[in-house]
Ligand code: TXA
């Protein structure tokens with residue numbers, strides 16, 4: 434069935450309409466500071482099921498629940514410990530998702546049967562207001578079709594989900610631009626399951642101990658195992674210094690995603706700037722808008738200059754490129 438998809442910008446109208454739809458087991462797209470989310474009440478099996486259907490998401494891939502604050506969040510955690518409170522205090526509201534043992538309040542369909550839950554308090558005011566009105570956490574994955582790049586603008590949500598949902602709340606361009614950092618708190622250690630705007634170093638500092646890159650139990654964020662963020666054009670990453678030299682012997686038609694400083698020296702007609710070479714935030718902010726735009730050019734191959742130090746950007750690009758990287 435094709436639905437009529439409305440986009441609302443006005444904050445008050447957006448909150449009223451979103452709450453009305455959510456409370457009648459519907460799914461709506463909402464802005465967050467990271468990327469747009471596809472939202473449902475976490476206590477509505479019907480609506481949570483719709484999320485999986487609309488996104489074409491494998492059912493073994495659990496969802497993050499979004500709370501309006503710590504008081505709501507702690508109820509969904511089994512015996513929250515000091516580490517949980519330290520992280521919540523330092524980074525919420527904001528782009529950090531904590532994975533920890535879940536309480537009985539969380540439904541199996543949300544956690545894909547795992548005994549853990551992923552929780553965050555988003556920084557976006559409209560989203561928090563909607564959660565407050567609904568009085569339960571809102572389950573929300575990124576508002577893209579599974580495998581496609583996440584949307585950071587309402588227009589992109591519309592392109593991917595038009596006809597599948599009744600409402601997109603337009604909160605403008607997401608300021609962070611990449612999905613939240615996911616940290617797993619297991620019994621005897623902590624580790625990063627997905628890099629994001631909040632770095633491992635910042636998290637270690639708050640926890641007052643170093644954290645592992647991999648955890649002993651080999652838990653992963655199930656979503657990280659799938660090919661992801663991919664336009665249909667082919668992407669090859671370049672991680673060396675001189676992108677201009679690297680491109681010199683490349684033949685045939687291709688496009689380029691480069692740093693601002695390189696732009697003038699790259700004589701290719703399809704050139705896109707991801708940001709200044711030393712500006713991680715700028716690159717994060719533009720990343721998904723660029724990945725989502727690549728298929729609108731008449732080019733089947735893109736060379737992308739990437740900096741491995743910028744983990745959140747690199748992680749997404751690496752997946753979009755399906756691992757194809759040139760270092761020299
Ligand atoms: O910034 C974000 O996190 C955005 C906004 C909308 O909040 N959400 C988002 O959700 O990126 P999604 O579903 O696209 O990615 C969530 C990731 C997936 O890789 C999923 O497997 C993982 O979190 N995840 C969810 N629950 C988990 C759990 N209990 N244990 C391990 N990983 C989990």
Ligand code: MG
Pocket residue numbers: 574575583656
């Ligand atoms: Mg996603």
